[in-house]
Amino acid sequence: MDATDPIPSYESSAARPALLSGWRLWAVLGAAAILVWAVFFRGGAKKDAGKNAAAGRPVPVVAVPARQGDMPVSLTGLGTVTALNTVTVKSRVDGQLVRVAFTEGQMVRQGDLLAEIDPRPFQVQLMQAEGQLAKDRAAYQNALADLNRLQGLVQQGIISRQQLDTQSSSVAQYEATLKADQAQVESAKLNLTYSRITAPISGRVGLRQVDAGNMVRASDANGLAVIAPIQPINVVFAVPADNIQNVLRQTAKGAKLPVEAWDRDLKARLATGSLSAIDNQVDSATGTVRLKALFTNDDRTLFPNQFVNARLLVDTLRGVVIVPTAAVQRSPQGAFVYVVKADGTADMRPVEVLATDGDDTALKQGVAGGEIVITDGLDKLRPGSKVVLPKPPAAKG
Known part of the structure; x- marks a missing residue:
């Protein structure tokens, strides 16, 4: 091998595949990031578009115009009908009940006959008392005549003064005996009168407790029946102690506050009366004060121990703006309402x-008479939301 020939580099040839694999990894990660970004961006854009579409869609609501006028301010409390006085009719003497002269649930007047007890024992007692009275009266007259004779003999000196004084004492004893006898006669007459049981007051008689033929006694706890007057009649009810000052201010002016009695569902008015008394303390357990109202109850719709809703008219607000109570909403910043503007927005x-007062609320400021306030569909509203009102039903031809 020539010295000028390049020497093969095993190191570089081994690193080339690793470098190629790193570029591929970065390429895959970049493609995945682009895909994820595209998915989320397009999804968010769709959601924003949906929100914008929802914000632009009119919200169906129910609305009524605010009115201006007078609004009564009332206090309502659960009450109980109570009779002015309730009497349990009892016998004052012992004897056999021979007659019941009333019908259960009957209206009676004071003095009407209700029942009779066998009068014969009392008639016998009266005859005995009258006989004893006649006997003692004769003895008294005889003693009185003797006294008159002795007075003449004393003047003549025939008898002593002591004999005259003794006879005078005898006459005085007979006079006392005559008074006791007369008391026995009156007692026997009274018992004979008590054998006829009459109504002590006027009112409605309850259910009969004893049937004819039974023995009755003055010590019987249940008596014969119960009479409860229902004309007039009272209603005792409670109002929150926080509102009692308004009531006191009105009564201090001499105002006669009207009270209405309603059924349990507050749908039917049963009777109309007036406030007659205010309790002198607050019930610490309930935080209320008891009031009493008097009703004439001419149509007899109120019964003792009946539960009613009493509505006391405390005051009347003049010339105020009145809206449905359902239209008034609460927030940490205070009360508010939604008003439909001329352009159809809230x-x-x-x-x-x-x-x-019930379904009506009086406003001091914020809404003018005639403005349209929303009463239903409030949970979907935002300031500036488009609203749509239900169309009135078409008139029939």
């Missing part, structure tokens, strides 16, 4: 709430 308006 405008978020911060508002100041005056009072809420």
